[in-house]
Amino acid sequence: MRNLFNFIIxxxxxxxxxxxxxxxxxxxxxxxxxxxxxxxxxxxxVAGMFxxxxxxxxxFFFLKKxxxxxxxxxxxxxxALYALMADNNSVEVSDSVGMNAFVxxxxxxxxxxxxxxxxxxxxxSGVNNFITLNKGASNGIKPDMGxxxxxxxxxxxxxxxxxxxxxxPVINPKFRLxxxxxxxxxxxxxxxxxxxxxVAQLQELPRHExxxxxxxxxTSFSRIFPKNLIIGYVSETGxxxxxxxxxxxxxxxxxxxxxxxxxxxxxxxxxxxxxxxDILQK
Amino acid sequence: MKLSYLYEIALFVMLILLQVLLLNRISLFGxxxxxxxxxxLLKLPMGRNLFFVIISAFLxxxxxxxxxxxxxxxxxxxTIVASLRKPVMNLFFEKVEYDEFVPGxxxxxxxxxxxxxxxxxxxxTLLFFIESxxxxxxxxxxxxxxxSAAITILxxxxxxxxxxxxxxxxxx
Numbered sequence: 001m002r003n004l005f006n007f008i009i010x011x012x013x014x015x016x017x018x019x020x021x022x023x024x025x026x027x028x029x030x031x032x033x034x035x036x037x038x039x040x041x042x043x044x045x046v047a048g049m050f051x052x053x054x055x056x057x058x059x060f061f062f063l064k065k066x067x068x069x070x071x072x073x074x075x076x077x078x079x080a081l082y083a084l085m086a087d088n089n090s091v092e093v094s095d096s097v098g099m100n101a102f103v104x105x106x107x108x109x110x111x112x113x114x115x116x117x118x119x120x121x122x123x124x125s126g127v128n129n130f131i132t133l134n135k136g137a138s139n140g141i142k143p144d145m146g147x148x149x150x151x152x153x154x155x156x157x158x159x160x161x162x163x164x165x166x167x168x169p170v171i172n173p174k175f176r177l178x179x180x181x182x183x184x185x186x187x188x189x190x191x192x193x194x195x196x197x198x199v200a201q202l203q204e205l206p207r208h209e210x211x212x213x214x215x216x217x218x219t220s221f222s223r224i225f226p227k228n229l230i231i232g233y234v235s236e237t238g239x240x241x242x243x244x245x246x247x248x249x250x251x252x253x254x255x256x257x258x259x260x261x262x263x264x265x266x267x268x269x270x271x272x273x274x275x276x277x278d279i280l281q282k
Numbered sequence: 283m284k285l286s287y288l289y290e291i292a293l294f295v296m297l298i299l300l301q302v303l304l305l306n307r308i309s310l311f312g313x314x315x316x317x318x319x320x321x322x323l324l325k326l327p328m329g330r331n332l333f334f335v336i337i338s339a340f341l342x343x344x345x346x347x348x349x350x351x352x353x354x355x356x357x358x359x360x361t362i363v364a365s366l367r368k369p370v371m372n373l374f375f376e377k378v379e380y381d382e383f384v385p386g387x388x389x390x391x392x393x394x395x396x397x398x399x400x401x402x403x404x405x406x407t408l409l410f411f412i413e414s415x416x417x418x419x420x421x422x423x424x425x426x427x428x429x430s431a432a433i434t435i436l437x438x439x440x441x442x443x444x445x446x447x448x449x450x451x452x453x454x
Binding site for chain 2: 027
């Protein structure tokens with residue numbers, strides 16, 4: 001008995017180690033990106049603070065590029081504005097004829113509201129990529145909201161703390177999204193194979209679907225993203241396990257290396273649509 | 283004695299910040315990421331209390347996991363490495379009389395380099411295999427282990443020589 005106690009005391013550091021390793025593996029296996037607590041992610045305030053501080057320095061080096069992007073976006077908006085103004089004028093013309101009943105109709109309540117946020121941290125070195133944003137629940141961000149950049153789709157919010165949120169980006173193997181080519185209605189499934197952060201894969205697109213290199217890939221039906229958002233461009237045909245379906249490599253529109261500013265999409269009808277669809281699923 | 287603890291705490295904090303704010307954003311050729319924080323275990327005195335070694339390694343792994351959103355992965359790998367540290371040390375170093383012996387490139391170059399190579403490979407093999415549980419791609423995992431280990435070992439040896447030199451010049 002005494003020997004047994006001695007043995008246990010002499011080797012108790014092994015017990016501690018085994019306990020810690022077991023606890024770690026418990027964390028690994030219960031790690032569910034949608035339900036875990038925010039304390040063990042970079043959405044917690046301390047980690048977020050460090051990332052904000054470091055971002056204040058690094059964002060300085062990307063100023064030129066973000067400026068360029070803003071200018072481009074500005075130009076696009078200006079173009080749209082002029083088109084709208086031209087439209088408006090023609091409406092006013094018909095207005096004078098006394099046909100104004102339909103005008104108010106066309107300006108319904110907006111479905112999507114955009115919350116601008118800044119990327120404070122971005123990891124893309126491994127397979128578990130994620131993005132941390134500097135806005136959280138206090139700014140109206142909730143899990144499952146979509147995130148886009150000036151150029152295209154970025155990802156989906158998974159965790160939210162009062163002041164920070166964590167986004168699962170397109171370049172994470174857990175990310176799935178239905179997508180389609182610009183000039184067709186057939187949709188496939190977009191995912192990422194973990195190899196190149198500029199390239200994702202579009203699978204399960206019917207083989208008869210015509211395509212060309214450089215075709216635009218857009219979002220299809222999704223609860224998270226509006227329809228027809230740009231995801232990327234077809235770069236080449238990849239390997240497919242099934243003869244009836246094509247797999248494409250997609251050059252992503254969003255450049256994750258230099259991502260700085262994003263918009264979080266708040267879909268005002270999300271709850272309503274979800275509630276309605278859940279009735280059927282029961 | 284006190285000074286050595288202060289030095290270790292500073293190293294602990296520095297390595298974590300270096301890892302999460304800088305090194306983890308590096309991905310050479312889309313493969314190699316330096317994982318430098320294991321340097322902490324290499325620089326602890328040889329006879330350091332085993333509980334201290336294991337608990338500090340677990341904490342370090344967990345803090346890095348929190349920053350990188352990989353709960354448990356770094357903690358598991360690093361705790362295993364920490365618990366194997368003593369037997370591995372006995373393998374590479376001569377039985378040293380005093381417990382305060384700190385392994386380093388200038389105190390025992392050959393054994394230290396071999397010890398570093400072994401520990402880094404052990405650490406990265408565990409880490410990348412735990413990480414790729416969900417996405418099993420053996421070839422790319424092995425490639426990532428080898429390239430990351432190479433760049434990590436290079437960094438550790440460089441850092442160790444530099445830090446020792448700086449200390450020397452402070453003394454004189």
